[in-house]
Amino acid sequence: MLHSLVALTLAASLVRSTRAGSNNLQTSQIKWGACDPSVVNDTSLSCGFLEVPLDYQDPSVGTARLALIKANATGERQGTVLFNPGGPGGSGLAFLNDNKDLFLRLTGGVYDVLGWDPRGVGNVTVPGDTFCFDNREEYEALFNGTVELTGIEEIGNFANDSDVQALLDQASAxxxxxxxxxxxxxxxxxxxxxxxxxxxATVRDMVSIADALDGPETPINYLGISYGTLIGSWFVNMFPERVGRVVLDGIIDPVFFAAHEISTHFEHLLVSTDTIYKVLITGCALAGPAGCAAASEGDGPLDIDAKFQALLKAAYDAAKADPAAPLTSGQIRLQLYFELFSPTDWAHYMNTVYPALVASVKGEAQNNRSLVEQSRQLSGRRVFKRTANTSPLYTSASIYCADSPDLQGTTMTDVLEAVIAGTRNVSHMLGAILPAPLYQCSFWPVRSVERYQGPYNKTLANKILIASNTLDPVTSLAGAEVLAGLLGEDAVLVRINAFGHTTLAVPSKCMEGIIAAYMANGTLPANGTVCEVDADFEVFHGVDTAMILAELPDGDV
Structure with a gap:
């Protein structure tokens, strides 16, 4: 049975009463040692564990065990910076293992950098990942014949009434x-x-970690990206007196998240996707056939778009003719959406994956399964996460949905009608993407014992830095502007004139320098500072970010 909770309101501080200033907890010391080589291969990193209460208001419930990883400062140590790589479901252990040098640069080399697998994440922290099926076959048997597996088939922004009806017919099942x-x-x-x-709970765990590392009441330094910014916005308002140097990059609007069922407002996350798609096809056209396999000599962006639309239409027609078609237009859309996150991958996508998709839809390639799986293998930085060839993870759903507004009688018909409206009104190209864990939240059986619901305008002990790209496919600049506006003089907003998910998606010495200067000595730039992408970064061969943005209509950027 669903745990009975007080209805959420923006005026409420917490669903359950808490003491804002402290975890009121004596934490155990962390014993550092070598990392498990099956998880971490960088031997310069140290690993450890910390036990924390499962419920900070009821310690009798038991404890969780957090898996931690640490990179030592390279200069004179000023303390610790904690970071979260997003998701939810991103592994702090894996991310620091893969990106240690980047994070030491971003923090000026004067902090130990501490990552952790939050509760509900990974296979080392307890509780770890949520698996709801014994194997992938069991999952596929349950969802056989539904859009959960095939994606949504539609053409022309649901111009065909038959596509609308076919989708809504699946709602009840x-x-x-x-x-x-x-x-x-x-x-x-x-x-x-x-x-x-x-x-x-993750915010309180973060405070427990900081207490164990640097002592109670010390300022807490934090760097969060994507979903990690929701952790950050809750942290700075739950514990404003503990705020040290905090960088939030790729902002989830905390007010919107608290007030709306995300399952029926997913289009809120997609406001920039069609423009970023235009960026992709513009870059391809500028590169020409020498740099982009989808381009022919003399092609402009509209010509590249026509080829994409033809690919989607061919996959759509194939699926209509044979429901067992191995590659659907919905699966192509889902994969394309996630490609928008990482401009560093665009050349590979357009020169290798796109031709394979065309060949597969034409029946000229047999490895359709691997193409489908590529659309489901997503990094921890992204909103959705699945495993390949195993039981699907429900890690993202178990965290996002635990934080969501209480169940409000929303039906799957409501959810799918919102998908249709979002496709027609917000993102014509990529509004109809499914599956996504966020669509499950209206039917998730539990909510967390504690959820912070505002306010988000507390006075902070120190100013924080908020960062965004101009165009982000899932955490729009508008969300960063909302949070910065709420925090007023306690926040400085900077952005990169770029596209992709978070400012880490593209190289920018300007942004790296701003973050490093702030972390090392507290220096902040003027509010509204705009950085550029490094000029030597080419999205396609011979095509840089500035060239692409210069080709877009003024209203698109």
Missing amino acids: LQQKYEEVGQRCLNSPNGKYLRYLGTA
Whole structure:
């Protein structure tokens, strides 16, 4: 049964009463040692564990065990910087293992950099990832014949009434299946922990880690990207007196997240996607056939778009003729959406993946399964996360949905009608993407025992830095502007004149320098400072960011 909770309102400080200033907890010391080589291969990094309460208001419930990883400062140590790589579901252990040098640069080399797998994440922290099926075959058997597996088939922004009806006809069965998934998750080994997952608990865990590392009441330094910014915006308002140097990059609007069911407002995240798609096809056209396989001599962006539309139409027609078609237009859209996150991958996508998609739809290639799996293998920085050839992870859903507004009687018909409206009114190219964990939140059976719901305008002990790209496919600049506006003089907003998910998506010495200067000595630039992408970074061969942006209509940027 769903735990009975007080209805969420923006005026409420917490769903459950808390003491804002402290975790009120004696933490154990962390014993550092060598990392498990099956998880971390950089031997310069140290690993350890910290036990924390599952429920900070009821220690009798038991404890969680957080897996930690640390890179030592390269200069004179000033303290510790904690970071979260997003998701939710991104592994701090894996991210620091892969990006140690970047984070030491960003923090000026004067801090130990501390990553951790938050509760509900990974296979080392306890509780870890949520699995609701014994294997992938069991999952596919439940969702066989639904858009959960095939993606949404539509053409022309749902111009065909038959596409609308075909989608809505699945609503009742999908809702039953999502409700069944929720019950499977409750009955899984992690089920007993689901109500103790969520962002508020992660914030309190972060404070516990900082207390153990540097002592209670010391300023807490933090760098969060993507979902990590929700952790950050909750942290600076739950513990404003503990705010040290904090960088939030790729902002989830915390006010919107608190007030709306994300399952029926997913289009809110997609406001920049069509423009970034224009950026992609413009870059391809500028590169020409020598740099982009989709381009022919003399092609402009509209010509590249016509080829994409033809690919989608061919996949759509194939699926209509044969429901067992191995590659659908919905799967192509889903993969394309996630490509927008990483401009550093665009040349590979357009020169290798796109031709393979065309060949597959034409029946000239047999490795369709691998193409489908590519659309489901997503990095920890991204909103959605799945595993390949194993039972799907429900890690993202278990955290996002635990934080979501209480169940409001929303139906799957409501969700799918919102998808249709979002495709028609917000993102014509990529509004109809599914599956996505966020669509399950209206049917998720539990909510976290603690959820912070504002206010988000507390007076902070120190000013923080908020960063964004001009165009981000999931955390728009508008969200950064909302948070910066709420915090007023306690926040400085900077952005890169670029596209991709978070400012880390593209190289910018300007942005790196701003973050490093702030972390090392507290120096902040003027509010509204705009950085450029490094001129030597080419999106396609011979094509840089500035060249692409110069070709876009003024209203698009």
